[in-house]
Each structure stands twice: as structure tokens, then as C-alpha cells.
């Protein structure tokens with residue numbers, strides 16, 4: 001069977017020219033920090049030139065309306081209203097704003113899961129400790145048979161003290177797409193406020209934020225929505241906007257949700273203002289079709305690696321997969337700890353110019369390749385061969 005039939009479109013090599021990635025490298029880590037198309041970097045540079053031509057007039061006269069127009073455009077793309085959306089540096093900042101603003105009382109619980117992103121878990125611990133509250137953890141199945149298994153695991157961890165739950169939309173380590181709308185519905189019905197961590201979602205999976213029914217949605221645009229780094233957003237339901245403290249308190253404080261976040265001191269606003277250019281690039285590359293293609297490319301990569309290494313990736317429902325997948329490395333005596341994972345990732349880059357996240361999970365090592373419009377079958381073959389050489 002040809003690779004086109006198995007999941008690649010044949011357009012990947014030409015799409016690669018739209019990015020400025022190292023042409024000698026196989027870049028299989030779009031999920032890590034994103035990779036910005038050249039046209040978006042140019043749009044950002046044009047904005048920077050405009051600012052430098054007259055910084056005072058730009059920030060004084062032009063910036064407030066330009067920022068709101070960018071927020072409106074991003075919100076519309078996410079099915080939301082610009083009044084409910086603010087820019088932040090990244091998903092971590094958005095999560096910090098919510099968790100550190102939430103009125104926790106001693107004895108309250110913040111519910112996270114076993115696969116909550118480490119930095120987010122730290123934020124939950126920090127916020128809980130400051131209030132005399134605690135962090136509880138729902139144990140999620142590593143490879144669920146169905147989305148209901150995740151819902152049941154989260155529900156089982158809710159107690160009368162659970163005030164707020166942090167739910168991943170796309171899990172970092174396992175790359176699973178969680179049933180966030182179902183989870184938000186169940187948690188809300190039990191009086192638990194819901195923060196969705198959508199760091200990996202916009203541009204990777206179809207998304208209409210208000211339809212999820214969460215209280216807050218934290219996300220990155222610099223990963224899958226092609227915005228320049230660093231560009232995050234925080235959406236808050238109307239009834240959750242009052243009292244939300246931005247990561248930096250500045251002039252807009254006390255003047256409402258968007259005013260408080262729109263001015264957080266003098267900074268480089270070009271990643272935020274160029275976010276609509278990222279969305280335009282995503283749309284031109286196919287929008288929803290691109291997301292579906294990337295899911296198929298990722299599935300094809302899984303099959304290629306399974307065959308090359310003689311391994312089996314976890315079998316999970318297709319509805320829970322996106323453009324990143326977890327594949328076990330061949331069990332060739334590689335130690336399964338974090339230090340070995342880091343060392344292997346470094347070798348893959350330094351010796352083979354292959355970039356891919358390497359993780360130590362469940363007592364073995366895994367890679368988590370991501371597929372993007374520019375990912376070719378050759379990139380995957382290079383990863384397969386490099387691991388084969390190292391493991392030998």
C-alpha cells in the first residue's frame with residue numbers, strides 16, 4: 001500500500017517550504033513549542049517595524065483597538081466572543097491567573113489528574129497551599145477503552161470538598177484527547193468549577209470553546225495555531241470574569257476583565273497582534289481539513305514505527321486521538337527513567353538531527369511524535385532508523 005493511501009497526502013515536502021525549520025532535520029516535535037510559518041514571522045516583523053517607527057503613538061493611540069481586534073478575530077475562530085477572551089503569554093500564565101484568583105478556603109480541594117501537566121500541577125499546589133486547601137488527583141487510565149472510562153475516573157475522585165477541577169483537553173504525555181464537554185457537564189452538575197487546560201488544542205482539534213460548558217479555557221496559540229511565541233489566551237465565562245487577577249497587575253486593574261489583562265506593563269505585543277496571521281495561515285493550509293490530515297499523518301507514523309520497531313502502540317478510541325501519538329521504543333535494554341529519556345532525545349538530535357520528545361512512562365521509554373503539514377514519511381523513517389542504530 002502506498003504511503004499516500006496510508007495517511008500522508010504527498011503535499012508534505014512542498015508544505016515544508018512554508019516553514020523555516022532546519023532543512024537538514026527531521027522535526028517531529030510540533031507539539032513541544034510549535035513552529036511558526038514564515039509568513040506569520042513576516043507579519044510579526046512588519047508589526048515590530050510599525051512599532052519602532054513611532055513607539056509612543058503606537059502604544060498610546062493604536063494598540064488598545066488593535067489588541068481588541070486581534071482578540072475578536074481569535075475569539076471568532078474559537079467560536080467565542082471577544083469580550084470573553086484575553087491574551088496572555090502562554091497557557092501556564094492563563095492557568096496561573098485562574099488558580100491564583102479562585103477564592104479557595106481551608107480544606108477545599110482542587111482536582112487534577114495523574115496526567116495533568118507538571119507546571120500546572122505546581123500551580124495548583126501553590127494556590128492550594130496559599131489557602132490551606134489541598135490538591136487531589138483522579139487516576140486516569142493510561143490507555144482507556146473508551147472516553148467513558150476517563151469520565152468515570154474523574155467523577156470517582158470528586159468529593160464534597162472539590163471546588164475546582166483542572167481538565168486537560170489534549171494530554172501532554174499520552175497525547176490523548178479527553179472528552180472535555182462530557183467532563184465539564186458532569187463536574188458542573190456536582191457544583192465543581194471547571195478549568196480546561198487546552199494548551200495543545202487550538203489548531204490541533206476542532207474547538208468551539210463556549211460549547212464545552214467549562215468556566216475557563218486556557219490555551220496556547222503558539223503551538224498548533226501557528227502564532228509566534230509566546231501567545232496564549234484565556235477565555236472566561238461571563239460569570240467567572242469578575243475577580244480574575246492577571247499574572248501582572250497594572251493600569252487596567254479594577255476596570256473589568258479585558259482591561260485588566262490588555263495592559264500588563266510595557267511589553268512586546270507582536271505575538272498577540274500576529275495571532276490572526278497564524279489563524280489565516282492555518283485556514284489556508286486547510287483549517288479543519290488540516291487537523292484531520294494531521295491526525296491521519298500521525299496515525300500513519302504510528303504504523304510505520306510499529307512495523308520498524310516491532311512494537312504495539314496503545315490502542316485507544318480514534319475519537320481520543322489527535323496529531324500527536326505515543327509509541328513505545330523497542331525494549332532493547334534501554335533504561336526506562338527520565339535521565340535515559342533525556343539522553344536519548346539529545347543523541348537523536350545531536351547525532352541524527354531528529355527532534356522528538358522521549359518520555360519515560362509506565363516502566364518503559366516512548367516517543368511522542370507530532371504530525372504537521374510539513375511532516376514527511378522520510379522524517380518518520382529517519383526517526384525509525386536512528387532509534388534502530390542507537391538501540392543496536
Ligand SMILES: Cc1ncc(COP(=O)(O)O)c(C=O)c1O
Pocket residue numbers: 031032090091092093117119120168170171172197199200220
Ligand atoms: C497540557 C499542557 N498544559 C500546559 C502547558 C504549558 O504550555 P506553555 O509552556 O506554553 O505555557 C503544556 C505545554 O506543553 C501542556 O502540554
